Amino acid sequence: MTPTETKSQAAGVADTRAVEVHGVSRASFILRGALAAGALYGASAVTPLVSMAFAQGASSDAEILNFALTLEYLESDFYNVQGPQVHLTGQARSYAKLFGEQETEHVAALSAAVKALGATPVKKPTFVFPATDEASFLALASVLENTGVGAYNGAAPSLKSKQVLAEAGSIVQIEARHAAAIDLLLGQSPTPSGGFDIPLTKSEVLAKAGPLIKS
Amino acid sequence: MPAQTPSQPGGEPVGVIERLVRDDVDRKRFLKMVGGAGAASFGAFAVAACGSSGSSSTRAPAATTAASASAGDVAILNYALTLEYLESQFYAKVIAAKLFTGKVGMLVHDFGEQEDTHVEAIRGAVSKLGGTPVAEPVGRFPLSSASQVAQLAYTVENLGAAAYLGQAGKIQNPEVLATALAIHSVEARHAATLATLVKRPVTPDGAFATPAEMSTVLAAVKPFIA
Numbered sequence: 001m002t003p004t005e006t007k008s009q010a011a012g013v014a015d016t017r018a019v020e021v022h023g024v025s026r027a028s029f030i031l032r033g034a035l036a037a038g039a040l041y042g043a044s045a046v047t048p049l050v051s052m053a054f055a056q057g058a059s060s061d062a063e064i065l066n067f068a069l070t071l072e073y074l075e076s077d078f079y080n081v082q083g084p085q086v087h088l089t090g091q092a093r094s095y096a097k098l099f100g101e102q103e104t105e106h107v108a109a110l111s112a113a114v115k116a117l118g119a120t121p122v123k124k125p126t127f128v129f130p131a132t133d134e135a136s137f138l139a140l141a142s143v144l145e146n147t148g149v150g151a152y153n154g155a156a157p158s159l160k161s162k163q164v165l166a167e168a169g170s171i172v173q174i175e176a177r178h179a180a181a182i183d184l185l186l187g188q189s190p191t192p193s194g195g196f197d198i199p200l201t202k203s204e205v206l207a208k209a210g211p212l213i214k215s
Numbered sequence: 216m217p218a219q220t221p222s223q224p225g226g227e228p229v230g231v232i233e234r235l236v237r238d239d240v241d242r243k244r245f246l247k248m249v250g251g252a253g254a255a256s257f258g259a260f261a262v263a264a265c266g267s268s269g270s271s272s273t274r275a276p277a278a279t280t281a282a283s284a285s286a287g288d289v290a291i292l293n294y295a296l297t298l299e300y301l302e303s304q305f306y307a308k309v310i311a312a313k314l315f316t317g318k319v320g321m322l323v324h325d326f327g328e329q330e331d332t333h334v335e336a337i338r339g340a341v342s343k344l345g346g347t348p349v350a351e352p353v354g355r356f357p358l359s360s361a362s363q364v365a366q367l368a369y370t371v372e373n374l375g376a377a378a379y380l381g382q383a384g385k386i387q388n389p390e391v392l393a394t395a396l397a398i399h400s401v402e403a404r405h406a407a408t409l410a411t412l413v414k415r416p417v418t419p420d421g422a423f424a425t426p427a428e429m430s431t432v433l434a435a436v437k438p439f440i441a
Binding site: 165 | 380397403
């Protein structure tokens with residue numbers, strides 16, 4: 001791990017607490033129910049969303065952006081490097097090409113954003129993608145894109161800069177579009193979490209993406 | 216892969232909620248201004264929220280008190296609520312017209328349900344902030360054929376996603392922001408889905424989604440309000 005990532009992980013101790021308190025599926029279930037009942041804003045309770053948001057409050061904007069940058073590097077390599085090694089056809093092939101180009105743009109934008117904050121963009125890790133045929137490639141694409149949505153939604157409320165938030169928002173919307181398109185291609189629901197996309201803590205994101213990061 | 220560290224004891228951060236409760240008197244005064252007393256009509260709300268001459272800014276600059284932060288968020292939520300009401304009505308009408316069957320029919324049904332949950336959640340959010348949810352507008356949607364409807368849905372969902380994106384930076388309360396983001400990405404999923412149905416781009420803005428200002432969005436949906 002780079003020094004930046006080590007520091008981020010140390011700062012991310014709080015979000016481990018959030019994971020232990022809420023868990024993934026329980027948080028989703030509670031969140032949906034709470035939102036539907038309007039009970040989310042009960043004055044006496046700290047809500048799942050707020051806990052998730054505040055849990056990552058210890059990170060700086062640069063650290064959050066570097067975390068996002070790591071995910072974008074991952075997606076970019078997935079589509080642009082792994083993709084051509086898999087025999088993709090038809091719509092899968094077109095999506096991989098288009099989405100790969102867009103993830104590359106995300107990498108550039110996030111790197112620039114980190115630099116603009118006076119910080120150093122994290123270096124691209126080496127990845128390993130267990131996806132050698134179209135079916136497994138699309139399945140992994142769905143995991144990556146949906147995790148990306150959760151990652152951005154989880155981290156964004158902790159951002160201090162509204163400008164950085166706007167940029168993150170413009171990117172997460174694209175990830176959501178990618179996710180829906182891939183899920184439809186897989187014959188799955190384009191809205192796997194129903195009406196609300198669940199914000200993920202950093203630990204939850206790392207649980208999905210971590211195994212793909214070789215170094 | 217980094218090892219998980221054990222849970223740490225610690226207090227919850229001082230809540231925005233607690234600050235709101237303390238500033239009760241100021242809060243009530245501000246909220247009256249944004250329709251806190253009695254149900255505001257859509258027209259009154261649009262004027263109050265957007266200012267007099269269709270300018271692009273929402274009412275409050277960076278809030279200096281919790282009360283004005285809450286008032287600003289109520290205005291944004293009520294704006295979102297209006298859009299969600301319209302989307303909800305639109306899907307209900309489309310479902311009643313039985314224009315879509317099979318897998319597409321199921322998607323339309325799901326999306327309609329999801330918009331309903333958005334309405335519920337936002338109404339709840341407004342109420343808990345001490346505001347009054349804006350009155351449900353009376354929507355009118357031309358429905359002629361399945362393809363025309365799908366195209367209209369594509370337009371509306373793209374607009375909805377852009378609307379949420381346009382407000383993200385203006386929301387003060389992190390809870391409200393988290394909710395708005397959770398909805399924003401779902402509207403984007405809807406838009407992408409409809410894109411596949413009408414053979415339009417899944418990402419019409421390219422790699423970065425374009426936000427839309429409140430005045431732009433309200434002007435765009437005006438034809439759909441009776």
